[in-house]
Amino acid sequence: MEHCRRKKIKVNRDKLHYKVPEVSYMGHRLTPQGMEPDPNKISEPLRQLLKKNVPYVWSDAHEKSFNVVKELVTRAPILRYYDPRIDVVLQCDASQYGLGAALIQDGKPVAYASRAMTSTEKNYVQIEKELLAIVFATQRFDQYIYGLSAVEVHTDHKPLEAILRKSINDSANRRIQRMLLRLQRYNLCVKYVPGRELWIADTLSCQLPCPRVKPGAFAIKLAEHELAIDLAVTAECLQEYQTTSSQDSELQAVVVAIRSGDWSMPAVAEYTPVKLELSTDGVLVFKGARLVVPRTLRSRVLQQLHAAHMGIEATRRRARESVFWPGLNGHIKDMVSRCSTCAAVQPSQAREPMLSHEVPVVPWTKVGMDFFEWNRQKYLVITDYTSNWFEVKELKSTSASSLVRECRVQFARHGVPLQIVAYSGTQFLSRTFHKFAEELNFEVVTSSPYHHQSNGKAENAVHTIKKLLSKSQMSNTDPLLAILEWRNTPSEATGTSPTQKLFGRRC
Structure with missing residues (x-):
């Protein structure tokens, strides 16, 4: 303005834009980060073809404009420097095959990240994939967000808002619990943002880097070992479930439906109400952390669940710890109701409860x-x-x-x-x-x-x-097996078993 005053240049107040963050000048945009090409000028020839009554004729000007736009899209835009005094936003998204994340400050990107999913991760249900994207983002940008009092996470999967507000123990899915544990070191505030506004992370999740190297024999063995630990079964028992599941046409149809997203087949109709909770490793099917039992093994599993001859609700609580199939609750009710041993030993009428002892926090004190x-x-x-x-x-x-x-x-x-x-x-x-x-x-x-x-x-x-x-x-039957089953049955009041309270695991 001082220069205009010295040169006696008059400006129109109505046309003057003062202290704006950016300005267009001769086909470019001048911003605090530097000079950038004006995208409106570059794409102008292409936009002319979209107008009414304009014949579609592709000329050299259109070809040049199209190539420049492609170059700008594939070239990384200007990144801002990280400022620890400014609030941080993490954009996270998961596609069918990849993960994408962006670190944002003041609406401008600080860093980008993306990777392809492993073959195992591709079998995750969508909520697990979206949570995996958050885990990936926090690990990739750990040096920026670790120790911050608050980090806002944007995701287009609304159920994650509730999951990250709850306690880890409130989630029955063992895989989700493990991912939530990895997020405990950060102060995250998850916010739902519609997918159309999450375009950076969405693009990154689809625009993947080079494919990851296929896991070797050791990685495959390690995954099988972790699976056996989660299921709390021996390797021989796991092999039996894998063999039987691979021969079960119904479960293999469910595997196909999980991977393709097509649940229109009649064979999977019983599983449709819980389809969002189902996942697969390619052979076995899981509902959360619970194994879906093949039809040929269900009778044996029912006998194992009722080995301690507990009541209907106690047996159901025991089942909810590890196994699932459609109609499981009804099958348990029918089995317990027909059990002659349970009918012969009926519990007596309970007395009026007395004042309880003080229960310590630490077990075995x-x-x-x-x-x-x-x-x-x-x-x-x-x-x-x-x-x-x-x-x-x-x-x-x-x-x-x-x-x-x-x-x-x-x-x-x-x-x-x-x-x-x-x-x-x-x-x-x-x-x-x-x-x-x-x-x-x-x-x-x-x-x-x-x-x-x-x-x-x-x-x-x-x-x-x-x-x-x-x-x-x-x-x-073996009384020691009955005691084992009783120790592993969750309490109706607390939802955890004596074994879990004392040892922190199932046995």
Whole structure:
């Protein structure tokens, strides 16, 4: 303006644009990042062909304009420098075969990234692919976003908003849980953005770099090993499921439907309601982290689920931990209802609940103990107040010395508790047991005489064990297998099993 004043140049206020971020000048755009070709000028000859009543004649000018536009599209635009003081936005998207991501500040790109999916990743359901795109973006741009108080993530898959707000444990899909764990080191805020506005990441997910090298034998073996760990089965059992699934025409039709996206085949009609939750490794089919069982193995799986002769709801909770097929809940109900062993051993009417003991946070810090007799044999039961895990041991004698000897074995396995709750029997009141308590530094709390209900945790464990032993005897099955199944059955109140609470895994 000073220069105009010295040269006595007058400007029209209505036509003056003052302090604008960019300006067009002689076919170019002048921006803070530098000078760029004006795309409107370059594409002008092509846009003339789109007007009404204009004959479509392709000339040398059109060919030149078309080639220049292609060059601009394939050439990386100007990137801005990263500024740690400015908020960061991650654009993430997944196509059928690739992942794309862009790091954005003030609406301008700082960096781009894309890669092709592996053959295993291509079998993921769409929600897993979209979450994988976020994991890929955070790992690629880790040096920019790690330690930031907030990083806004834009995705065109709306369900991810809710998934990343919930606890990891709220997701039943083991694969999603693993990916969420990898995102825990970042402070992410996921925001849904329509796909038409996510054009950078969308383009990158389709414009892929060179194909990835096919995984070698070691990578394939590692993937199979991880799959066996997730399913908590032996390699031999996994091989049996793979062989049977490959021969099951219905499951193979589901595999084709997952990969093609075409669910119009009659053979997959039962799976259509849960199609968004299904994934495949090419042979096996999964609903989340649960294995879809082939038809020929379903009867055997039902027998395994009901090995402990638990009720309908408990058996269903056990099934929801690992397996799935259409109509599974109904099949469990029919099987339990027809079970003669369960019908013969019906639970008695429950009493009014009493005030509960304080339940510690750490497992095996407070345990209950009790003796019981079944089938003319004496047993000791030790149950954990936190996890409900119990140990049961057949004893030749219920003397104080036998009690101390078995406690040493169990404490060597699980650790010494801080407190033991037991009924007021002579064994627990004896000098031998109290000397043992002083030696290992734990507290002994005994129940009131003639009121064993105050030792309700151990009493309840005794009731459960007797029921398992009776049902196993009637059905001529292994009682240890029944105890194993009970330990792996999720609680109705917490949704987790005693094994998971005590050991953090299934067994």
